[in-house]
Amino acid sequence: MNSPVEIPYKSFIVIDRKSEATIYMQITNQLINAIHRGFLPFGTKLPGTRTLSKILNVHRNTMIAAYDELLAQGWIESYPNKGTFVIGKNTQNNSEIESFNQENLTHYPKKTGFHFKISNILDNPFEYSNCEFIFNDGIPDIRxxxxxxxxxxxxxxxxxxxxxxxxxxxxxxxxxxxxxxxxxxxxxxxxxxxxxxxxxxxxxxxxxxxxxxxxxxxxxxxxxxxxxxxxxxxxxxxxxxxxxxxxxxxxxxxxxxxxxxxxxxxxxxxxxxxxxxxxxxxxxxxxxxxxxxxxxxxxxxxxxxxxxxxxxxxxxxxxxxxxxxxxxxxxxxxxxxxxxxxxxxxxxxxxxxxxxxxxxxxxxxxxxxxxxxxxxxxxxxxxxGEINRYLKKSLKVYKERRNHFTRLFEDSLGEFVEFEIPSGGLAIWIEWKVPINLLKLSKKCNENNLFIPKTLLYQTKDHTAMRLGFGSLNFNEIEKSIDIFSKNSKLIL
Incomplete structure (x- = not known):
């Protein structure tokens, strides 16, 4: 690039006038970014402040402040009657410079340039959904x-x-x-x-x-x-x-x-x-x-x-x-x-x-x-003693929810499942007495606004069971969740 004005500065300097960052610092940081990425190679002559302020449609004093900041940080140097230049020696060949485009400058790299170990073991097992009702493995109700x-x-x-x-x-x-x-x-x-x-x-x-x-x-x-x-x-x-x-x-x-x-x-x-x-x-x-x-x-x-x-x-x-x-x-x-x-x-x-x-x-x-x-x-x-007082109050609520949950579950699905009412905790272990595809049940419930994560499903040659949490659901949510669960269970049995 023979002339500094031939560089498409507006393609990599984008000013956000609603940002809390000052405009001159936005310009400064984006010019530094362009230097980092090689779009402004070492030794490049920059336009004068008057010229660049017109290109970017900012006040000249803003550009002067940006150049002063670049000068203070050691990125540029000015020579009387010659102009302002990016400090350093150019270590990139022209083909490398020409390969840079706007995406290189405005986006963080999508991939690393090095190899690293990838763990499949630690893949996130948890799922999320926008369903109104959700069964979990037994967590408290933050409400x-x-x-x-x-x-x-x-x-x-x-x-x-x-x-x-x-x-x-x-x-x-x-x-x-x-x-x-x-x-x-x-x-x-x-x-x-x-x-x-x-x-x-x-x-x-x-x-x-x-x-x-x-x-x-x-x-x-x-x-x-x-x-x-x-x-x-x-x-x-x-x-x-x-x-x-x-x-x-x-x-x-x-x-x-x-x-x-x-x-x-x-x-x-x-x-x-x-x-x-x-x-x-x-x-x-x-x-x-x-x-x-x-x-x-x-x-x-x-x-x-x-x-x-x-x-x-x-x-x-x-x-x-x-x-x-x-x-x-x-x-x-x-x-x-x-x-x-x-x-x-x-x-x-x-x-x-x-x-x-x-x-x-x-x-x-x-x-x-x-x-x-x-x-x-x-x-x-x-x-x-605040912990004991709070725990005493919350335990009363969770016990009532446990009893309500198990009573409704027994009434709606008692002929198909068996479970023991737990003496503690916030979840119930449900074992099916009849063959059922738990993944299919989960999918059907999800279609009807009840989310059941795969981590709650235990289907092997020896087990067809589920761990269903009741602690995070109030009475109304328990009733609606079990209603959806029961109806969809009977549809696929």
Whole structure:
């Protein structure tokens, strides 16, 4: 390009007069972008400010300000009686320069220029829909959250003296950990201190940290025949061998596990004993003791995930295996504030001090900043008894929803399905007594405004079942959802 005015500046400098960014900075940044991408090669002579201001239809003073900024940043230099030039040596040949077009300059690259590892294991298993009614795998109803109360505590934390906030390190607020350790001691029988507690953002983050420390490629991990798909993805990504064992009305089959231990070395047993995911059954007290004895005898780690310990309706919850662990064989993972508004929830890990030291190293890498204000708010909610008061109110609502859901389900589909009313949790495990295509049922329901994700469907040679959450639906939504579900089920049976 022999003349600077031959360059089509209007093709790559687009001015948005509604933008909060000043016009001269918009021009500056887009000229820098053009230099970066090679459309304005090093050594290119730029038009004078008067000429370019006419091309772009801006005031000359705007162009002067843009050139001054480019000069200050070191992108251009001016020579008396010669003009203004892009600084540097041209390292591109003419064919490369000519290949640039407007799309190169106004769009971010669609693909990388390098190769990288692609994981099919970690593909997002979750689906989304615009249907009015949605079944999920058992999540709380955020509409029940007392957001105003939560916000007041958060605001007061910001306003009051912050002497408690200074006690902070990369693995969480000490104030929150002190209150949470006491809360877990009282509610779950875990005789722990803050040295046994790691605060994370979620159960998935907890699982990731634990798998990084405890598992190596080729290790054997045992899970239930039906297990939590998200955690299985973390294990698979680690390159371990996953073996499944049966789950019955009393939880995982301990005899099958013992026979397996006699044949090969097991590194980790992953269980959700309080309410097995997805079947919701509770591991019996006898099997819990047998599991602890097996872990001590064969040396495998019990990774206990108590994802919904807070939700119990008919009786006191059975204490976690970790509460009876005297040999340090259990790593306990849980969540806190699951019934609170999004953002007011957190995950945690309970473990012996020596492994906790290693876990803090990993947390310091992936989440060093943490959220000290939110953790302090949660600590205040524990200290003031707000958590217990809120949980008591929400449990009453969820119990009523469970009863309403199961009653309607029995009335409409009782001859075709069987289920046990769960003593806790926010979902029900439905098993079909007659052959039915669950994918076809899901599709038909979706056409009628009820979305059922594939992750809720369990159809194998041994199972035709579904995990249906009721917690996020009010009475009216439950009635309409079950009506759609029942009608479409009968159409394809």
């Amino acid at each position: 029940l959250a007392q957001i105003d109360q939560h916000s007041k505590i958060y605001t007061s934390t910001l306003k009051r003296r912050t002497h408690k906030l200074k006690h902070y390190n990369h693995d969480g607020s000490e104030f929150f950990k002190e209150n949470l350790s006491q809360y877990l001691n009282l509610s779950r029988g875990l005789p722990i201190t803050t040295h046994n507690l790691l605060i994370t953002r979620s159960t998935e983050m907890s699982m990731y940290i634990v798998s990084e420390i405890l598992l190596s490629e080729g290790d054997t991990v045992v899970v239930g025949e039906l297990s939590y798909f998200s955690v299985n993805m973390i294990f698979q990504n680690k390159g371990v061998k996953i073996i499944t064992i049966p789950v019955d009305k009393e939880g995982i089959d301990v005899d099958a596990l013992k026979n397996l231990c006699k044949k090969q070395k097991i590194r980790v047993l992953y269980i959700t004993p309080h309410h097995h995911y997805p079947t919701t059954v509770t591991l019996t007290a006898q099997r819990r003791l047998e599991l602890l004895n097996l872990a001590n005898e064969y040396g495998f780690i019990i990774l206990e995930d108590d994802y919904d310990y807070e939700f119990n309706y008919d009786k006191s919850p059975i204490l976690p295996l970790a509460s009876a662990d005297t040999h340090g064989m259990v790593i306990y993972i849980g969540s806190f504030g699951k019934s609170l508004a999004p953002g007011f929830r957190t995950g945690f890990i309970v473990a012996p001090e020596n492994v906790m030291i290693e876990m803090r190293k990993y947390l310091g890498i992936i989440d060093r900043q943490g959220d000290i204000l939110m953790e302090h708010v949660l600590g205040e909610m524990i200290a003031e």
